[in-house]
Amino acid sequence: MTAPDRPLSRRERPAKPPLTRAGIVAAGLAVLEAEGMEKVTMRRIAAELDTGAASLYVYVQNTADLHAQMLDELLAGVTPAETGAWLTRLIDLLESYAAVLFQHPEIARLSMSTHTSGPNYLRLLDTILGLLGEGGVPENQAAWGVDILLAYPTFLAAERGSRAQPRNARDFADLATHVAAADPYTLPHVAAAGDEIVSGTPAARLRWGITVLINGITQTERA
Numbered sequence: 001m002t003a004p005d006r007p008l009s010r011r012e013r014p015a016k017p018p019l020t021r022a023g024i025v026a027a028g029l030a031v032l033e034a035e036g037m038e039k040v041t042m043r044r045i046a047a048e049l050d051t052g053a054a055s056l057y058v059y060v061q062n063t064a065d066l067h068a069q070m071l072d073e074l075l076a077g078v079t080p081a082e083t084g085a086w087l088t089r090l091i092d093l094l095e096s097y098a099a100v101l102f103q104h105p106e107i108a109r110l111s112m113s114t115h116t117s118g119p120n121y122l123r124l125l126d127t128i129l130g131l132l133g134e135g136g137v138p139e140n141q142a143a144w145g146v147d148i149l150l151a152y153p154t155f156l157a158a159e160r161g162s163r164a165q166p167r168n169a170r171d172f173a174d175l176a177t178h179v180a181a182a183d184p185y186t187l188p189h190v191a192a193a194g195d196e197i198v199s200g201t202p203a204a205r206l207r208w209g210i211t212v213l214i215n216g217i218t219q220t221e222r223a
Helices: 021-035 042-048 063-077 086-103 105-111 119-134 139-161 169-180 188-198 202-219
Strands: none
Touching: 021 042, 021 063, 042 063, 063 086, 063 105, 063 119, 086 105, 086 119, 086 139, 086 202, 105 139, 119 139, 119 202, 139 202, 169 188
């Protein structure tokens, strides 16, 4: 006859792993992937880690700080190519940054009001400055240019995250239909541009936009 089950004493229970900042961020990312950004709260993360919400504040200032650290952790996957022309490497790097944000548009939207200063972000910042320097961009222009280069893909990703549903093929087709039907007398420039307004893939338009910004930074002196 087996002994009836009895509650385990504290001494008999397996010890919980100690709380760490990295562990809290990892739990936040896990909840984000599984349940969405609206569920990434201090209370929810505490439940995930089997602890009280108050204990998290030893490692994370608040929810905004948690989101910033989550973004920084995601940026670990943004790595530059080691060879090639500086311009190509910079464009590829920014496309890699954009890809991370497009996968997590809610993080991108939050990053517009919550700036991270974590090690991965600073590494990205340093790499962009270094590549602009290779291209002969003066340091003061590069310093201001970084903000513009990162803001562009962040805005595009945040725009996607601000809608309940992303733009789809029907939306684009509707725009193309209206452009094609534009009256050349009342909308002469729209009619003249025609299909060019809606041409190209999102990836091609992103790469072109990044290139435009880089060219502007290299050519525009700071006052």
